[in-house]
Structure formats: structure tokens, C-alpha cells
Amino acid sequence: MTVSKTASDAVRPQRSLRREPVDPAGDDGMLQLGELSGLLGYSLKRAQLKVFEDFLRCVAPLQLTPAQFSVLLLLDKNPGRNQTEIANTLGILRPNFVAMLDALESRDLCARMRSANDRRSHILVLTDRGRAVLARAKKLVANKHEARLIEVLGPANHAALLEMLAKLAQEF
Amino acid sequence: MTVSKTASDAVRPQRSLRREPVDPAGDDGMLQLGELSGLLGYSLKRAQLKVFEDFLRCVAPLQLTPAQFSVLLLLDKNPGRNQTEIANTLGILRPNFVAMLDALESRDLCARMRSANDRRSHILVLTDRGRAVLARAKKLVANKHEARLIEVLGPANHAALLEMLAKLAQEF
DNA sequence: CGATAATTGTTATCAACTATACCAAATATC
């Protein structure tokens, strides 16, 4: 141990005696984030949590998580694909994709069909109900979720943000 | 069920017959992301994973996770605080913070000291070793991790990105 | 052709992270 085990709280370094440029935080109240505010990963994680939170709120009437929504979107845009292809594209491991599909299939949003060519693979298709739910979800996401994002950031910033995040997701 | 249970794969909608503006993806190869590329939350999550991945690589010699690094940073900037204050600031639930602190304390990076004022709370302090590790971690993060981010994005974009993410993390 | 390798969906399992309820000790409130 390199420190004494009891702290008289008077040991706190005297702040605001010498008037240093310090973020607004007294001995009480909010803590200083320090270089944490400059850590991209930190803000990235915090922003992601907030955005997902809002997504869940906006699409709550349809009971869809971001991951489930992304699956439905992908199935719609890529008919005739099997589980491995969809899972890989979304960065979901095949074993973990099974339960996810079970949930969607049990709600009659999609279905597995045996491929005629390869009897190992399951071709994934949206059901009519799946298509309907996806359509409603798209509207909720566009009109409530993304709309709010654009409102907060401004359209230009929103586009720039999207571009930078995509760049990071790819080339980083 | 609204769909037949077997799929002759010939049902795939004919693409590239009519020359539509379509992202580069044939019947084989990469799948089309569709409106997924426009979903901010999607790129946000993907970017966050990549950035954390790189953080872990860069700071691997010190065996620090992003969460652990953020705790050390906060302890350094905010001496004399207790577990609840640190945990709350980082969005960590107090029960979950216990094991995290145990791990850091077992590595002699920080220590809990009973407060003289309030015998319930544990004042958290960095040990000398904790300060040393933090100093090394800061350098690794700045020179390897953040440096690479700035290189990929460009300094101006990096700053703009940080600003927008901070805005989302706060006002959203 | 036939032996061997690779792929697909799946199960089981584990680690990590998140979230809630609850508890004892200590402190605050009235």
C-alpha cells in the first residue's frame, strides 16, 4: 500500500483559491471529466446509448430492438439469403443469431425456408406481417427518431456525423 | 404462416435487369445495407465497437479496459470522492462498481479509504502505482489511439465529431 | 467414384455487462 488508510477530507487539493481555468465543478456538485471529454470512445459510447434509448422509445409500439429492426431491414433488401449471410453482414455470430431468429419467427415476422439448392441452409424471408411491421417501423424511425436527431444536430451536421461514423466503422 | 415453406431460389427479385441505382452488390457477394447506412444508431454502434477495439489494442500492455481507464482518470481529476459519486458520473450502477473497484484495488491501482466525516462512504484514491499506470496509459492513448483517430478523420473532423457526440450524449 | 474437408444451422456453455431487490451500518431529518 502506498497510501494511508484514513483520509481526513481536508487533503483535497485547494481549488478556486488560485483562479485556474477549470471546468465548472466545485468541491461539491458535478465532477470534472478532465481528459475524458476529449476521449472520442467515451463520447461515442455515451452517445450510442442515448441514441439506442431513443430508438427503443420511438419504436416501442412495435416492440423492436435496433438489432431486430436491422435484421428485418436486411431481409427486405436481400431476399433469398441464408442465416449465415445475414448474420455476418450485421456482425452477429451465427450461434447467437439462432435465438434472435426464433424470436422473430415466433412473432411471425419472418420465416426460415429450406433452400432447394442447398439443403443445409435456411433461406430467410419476411412474412406479410413482417413487411407490414417493417413499414410501420420505418415510418416511426424516420418521423420520430431520425427526425429528432436531425433537429438536435442540424441536417448538415447530421449528414457529416453519419459520414464520419461510417468512415470509422469501415476503415478503422 | 403467410409464406410457402420451400423456396425455389429463383424467386429472388430480378435485379440489374432494369438498371436501377443500386449499391454495388450482385446476387452474390456483399449484401445491400439499404437504409441501414442512413441509420445513425447503426453506424454509431459499429464505430464505437471499432474504436473500443483499437483502444484495447493500444493500451493492451497496461491491461486496462476503457471503463477502467475512465475510472482512473476520474479518480485523478477528482480526489476525495466516494464510490457513489464516481460511479454515477460514469453511468455505472453502484452494485456493478463494487467488483470493478475490487479488481483495480487488487492490482494496487487505487484504494478505498474510510472517510473521516462519513463512516459509510469510501473515499477513493489513486495509489502511486495507479498514478504511474495512468500516466503511461494517457501517453499510449494519446500517441497511438487518438493519434490514429485524428489521422483517419483529419484534425478538424475529429474535433467536429467529438463536439457532436458530446452534444448527443448531453442534450439528447 | 470415394475419402476428406468445409459449410450450415444448432446446442451448450461461458464471460462480460447491465439491472433490480434487498441488507446492515451509518447518517440525516423532523
Next chain:
DNA sequence: GATATTTGGTATAGTTGATAACAATTATCG
């Protein structure tokens, strides 16, 4: 001084991510 609140902690459960292994099927190649 009775009651409520706070603090650190335990137990626990849910969620997500990751690995190993397996049967069925298909691909590869001698």
C-alpha cells in the same frame, strides 16, 4: 428519539458476445 435516507455491499437475473462441438449436407480432390 423515531423515521427516513444514504452508502457500500450481496445476490441475482437478463442481455449480449464468444467459443467449442455436433449432425447433416455439400464441396474438394486424389
